[in-house]
Amino acid sequence: MHASPLSAIAVVALLVFAGCTGLSGTGGNGPSPDEFPNASAIDQSVFDTHATALANTSFTLSTEKTRKDRVLRPSEKNFTYMNDTGRFLVEPGASQYLGHTTGYFSGNRSIYSNGSTEYALSRTENESVVNPTRAPVFNESGERYLWRGWFNNDSGSQLAFAAIDATYEREGVETFQGVPVMRYEATGVDALSDSLAGGENASSWYEEFSATLLLDEDGVIRHYEYEFVWADYHTRRITKAYTLSDVGSTDVEKPDWAANTTVGS
Numbered sequence: 001m002h003a004s005p006l007s008a009i010a011v012v013a014l015l016v017f018a019g020c021t022g023l024s025g026t027g028g029n030g031p032s033p034d035e036f037p038n039a040s041a042i043d044q045s046v047f048d049t050h051a052t053a054l055a056n057t058s059f060t061l062s063t064e065k066t067r068k069d070r071v072l073r074p075s076e077k078n079f080t081y082m083n084d085t086g087r088f089l090v091e092p093g094a095s096q097y098l099g100h101t102t103g104y105f106s107g108n109r110s111i112y113s114n115g116s117t118e119y120a121l122s123r124t125e126n127e128s129v130v131n132p133t134r135a136p137v138f139n140e141s142g143e144r145y146l147w148r149g150w151f152n153n154d155s156g157s158q159l160a161f162a163a164i165d166a167t168y169e170r171e172g173v174e175t176f177q178g179v180p181v182m183r184y185e186a187t188g189v190d191a192l193s194d195s196l197a198g199g200e201n202a203s204s205w206y207e208e209f210s211a212t213l214l215l216d217e218d219g220v221i222r223h224y225e226y227e228f229v230w231a232d233y234h235t236r237r238i239t240k241a242y243t244l245s246d247v248g249s250t251d252v253e254k255p256d257w258a259a260n261t262t263v264g265s
Contacts, residue, residue, distance in 0.1 A: 031217050033173055036182035042168040042213060044161065049219035051145040058091040058250035061146070061242060065105060068237040079236060089252045090138050096252035097137035112258045113137045119258040130257055146221055146242050159238060163211045163226035166191040174214075176222050177245060181214040207231040220244065 037046075063086040068079050084103030091097070095115025102108045108123040111133065120133040139145065166186035173182055189209050192202040202209075208229035214222045225241035 030173060030180045035217055036215060039168045039170045039184060042184050044164055046221065047145055048142045050221045051140060051142050053218045053220045056092055057248055059244055060246040060250045061088045061244055064241045066239045067235060069235050088138055089250050091250055091252040094252065098252050099137045111137045112255055114254065121257050146224060159228055162192060165193055166211055176214050179216050179222060181216050181222050184213040184215065186211040205231060
């Protein structure tokens, strides 16, 4: 019995398709898992590696933060929700930076820097005000490189340290925004260090915890997110996420609202 020509073509097509999209370990031409750090190497040092890799490379960073609080006073609501988003365009080679934030924590604000002067645009329901400011748009120092855009922005650094110092597991190579990455995940309160809770078991403070880190071959963090759920506290849940995009292709231009502003105005 002979296979039909159509079946043979289908098999060849599948093999070609698999060769084009598969990653190492699955018969493809992508990177081997051995080219990525072991799970035990995931700690605060990954942010220093990330910062070094992007020192002269443009990129866009999108951030999201959500907080859910219990309402302790008598109210029709059991919880309140606070959301915040940010988008930072970073072009170190041209010394240009542009950040936009909106939400409960940061307000409706934009900051632009040309390397020598920073301009801030604050918006309210009634007006928009532009002033020179000393607040940098983006913090390029090691561990804060990904966590925080502005120095004066609430970074929740204690949670950020706790999340990256958790115990991670490697979940395999995948593609994120067209780039091969290794997925690292930390799941459950047991993954947290007990030092986070002052020496007590972390479960005495937290009910749930999870974190995901997507790391590319160059040590660049393409995506990082974590979530803490408190067992018995005013704050019930905090979720933060950071996503990198347009690496090497982000262009920053001075916005119109900053173009007509002079220092001292």
